[in-house]
Amino acid sequence: MENLPELKQFFKDKTILVTGGTGSIGEQIVSSLLSYQPKKIVIFSKDDSKQYLMKQKYLTYKNLFFLLGDIRDYDSIEYATRGTDFVFHVAALKQVPICEENPFEAVKTNIIGSENVIRACIFNNVKKVVNVSTDKAVNPTNTMGATKFISEKMFTNANTKLNNKETVFCSVRFGNVINSRGSVIPLFMKQAKDGKPLTVTDPGMTRFIMSISNAANLTLKSIYFSRGGETFIFKMKAIRILTLAEVIQSHYANKGVTNLTVQVVGSRPGEKLFEELIYDHEVNHVVENDELYVILPQKGKDILPFRSCPSPMIRSDKLEFLSKDDILKMIETLEDTW
Template sequence: MSKQIETSMKTFFRHKTILVTGGTGSIGRQIVKKLTACSPKKVIVFSKDDSKQYMMKNEYAEYPEVVFALGDVRDASRVRQLVKGVDIIFHAAALKQVPTCEDNPFEAVQTNIIGGQHVIEAAIEYEVSHVVNISTDKAVSPTNAMGATKLISEKLFSQANESIPNQKTKCCSVRFGNVLGSRGSVIPIMLQQLLNEKPLTVTDPHMTRFFMSIEEAVSLTLQAAIMMKGGETFILKMESLQLADLLKAFHEYAAQINAKSPDILVVGKRPGEKLHEELTFPHEADALFEHEQFYAILPRPHLHPAFQKVDLTNYTSKEAPLITKEKLFHIIEQLHHTHHKK
């Protein structure tokens, strides 16, 4: 992250009261960590997991500006309680595991759609100035319940800018790929399998996915809050990962640490999974612009004069530049060292 961006973040978030829903999750806790370096007035960590809240509260014992609130975005009255007096919201609370949402689709609706609407309504009622909704590439041409609910969520946050009662609240979304090292993602799972001398389970070696680091994800999210004018969808320019390359990197890493060379167990695609992911719909091509390290789908062409129109009609993980095997090796190594420290 450049010095200029760091400075603009510190200026923007200084003395602000900020609510982070899903604040104890992989992304939420990193957003909180970054915000504490910006001298905020208060950061409210809102989540439903009391164990994670307890652990995180101990970590932030010397940060009086970081406060913790237990609850669920499904509870409209609790959301309203916490939004009152807030300047900025980062909405990271979601059900994100594809198989879980496939098995429990209405639960996904309750959290990802209805919970999001509760955040929007409270933000408009209490005139929160900026709301950033965290979305996913699975919202594009969705084939599963998780993606479908996140697509509706995107539309809710976009339309909120045109809502009749809305006088002061600006909303936008950021569309993520897979986040490297996040809870439940493929690399930590495979690393655990390797260390336990279990076969590496893979759905399809030809499968590709967009990947971004947690640092990149958080940087995009915070920059979106600063740059947004309302209605945008911001997308990081990401590299892609082919699972076959990841398997090769794990074999090489096993040799380096003198671990048993892992067997491979191909389990096939899970219900609702695609072979390749997309980051934009074809119909979004006319509204697609770029600026430095990200793309933006704009509700109006001249909303951001500094952004440049880009001709990109087929942005899929199959066509995107691939992460090198060397970079994958380094990511596995870093994750192993982090895991070992715990």
């Protein structure tokens, strides 16, 4: 994904808040932002252990500040947004099985927490806010997807409601982010290293996939392009989960890990066989460039440099899949970063 030269001027000398900034994606966003010389980046999260580790990693950066708090607590997020230009809202409960088992907690974080972020940003006249969402918000079959669907609606609606006169809100939809915490590739690689069966829930399952650096860059570009109410989607590749497991099985067998098996364990509650990027009713409001689809709000303004898009590719089972060679290269690259 190419960098926009305009981003340097856009972020330079700005004060930026990243909720969930100690998570995989949040930290990558922080790392990407540092190259644009912002005045200040505030990393807001509720995990003191992750904050400690991240502080040690970025000790030389004097424009990073860490703030312990929870988006469920309005007062703490209201304090965090004071004097802020841009907010990247990444904090969420993202694990499908955990949200399925704890729907009340998922609602508190993903819906009520998001409302707190919205209200705090409007109250403090934040310029722009981007909400990190997921393809699971499209035709959701699980609690996590349903809560993210609602949060997307809130971020679109916030552009014209709650007496909002200044703050621009938008969302981004991600697929599976390679090497993010809890994602399938690190799970399979750990299972293989430990000599355990690679657990595939359904042999027909497909997913959209993107690198963590592309996820961060998409988010930075989205907040730059947004005029209010859009949903930005990276044009991703698709992958068969069974093929992924087979490539990892073969790769580790060549490293001497013998007797590895692929075990089909059955779909988990709320799990879909394929993912979708865009609702049917959104298709007529989609524009694109070479990297992104953008769903415009029904009363939204066109955004340059995007063009009309009559037939977006919206299902993970309808795309050309990554080849085994491509998957192997991806695995080898990931191993180099571990």
